[in-house]
Amino acid sequence: MGIYEVVMEEITVYTGLSPAAFFTIAGMMVVVYRYVTGMFVAPEDYNKPPVVSSANSELVNKYFNPTTATTPTSIQVGDMTEQELRGYDGSDPNKPLLMAIKAQIYDVSSSRNFYGPGGPYAMFAGRDASRALALLSFKPQDINGNIEGLGPDELQILQDWEDKFVEKYLKVGRLLNPDPVPQPTQETKQT
Secondary structure (H helix, E strand, O other), rough: OOOHHHHHHHHHHHHHHHHHHHHHHHHHHHHHHHHHHOOOOHHHOOOOOOOOOOOOOHHHHHHHHOOOOOOOOEEEEEEEEOOHHHHHHOOOOOOEEEEEEEEEEEOOOHHHHHHHOOOOOHHOOOOOOEEHHHHHHOOOOOOOOOOOOOOHHHHHHHHHHHHHHHHOOOOEEEEOOOOOOOOOOHHHHHH
């Protein structure tokens, strides 16, 4: 008896399957194993951009190739008024995308898909969104820096948002108090 016959007989005795069924199942297990393990990424490769076969794809280069992406480099803008901040709302792709929380300005250009035009949080770009973030609101009247009248829970929510921004985005400036709106005086009321 040759080695082939011994192996085939042992497969049948040990598994209860015919050799053809055993090798079919074994082959399928290898295919499934390779497929499933191919869905996962090794930790050292996690932050690398994916390998793309079509190097000329403009869409792929825009979103996955950091060397050709059109995201402008971050700049320090320093102190600015709320009116000046509105110029950084994403409408000009050559300017960074800025947003303020508690009068601290952050460069959110790296999350242009969220804060840029068409993104779910685009209404916050170029604005101080402190009140809206604290209230978890998308109402236009809440998109401002006024945190007066907020309760302790809302202030904690705002602090959580600020902590996330400090961790994720570069602080590039400070929002100055806008020029106070002249209040009517007794003399102007009478005229």
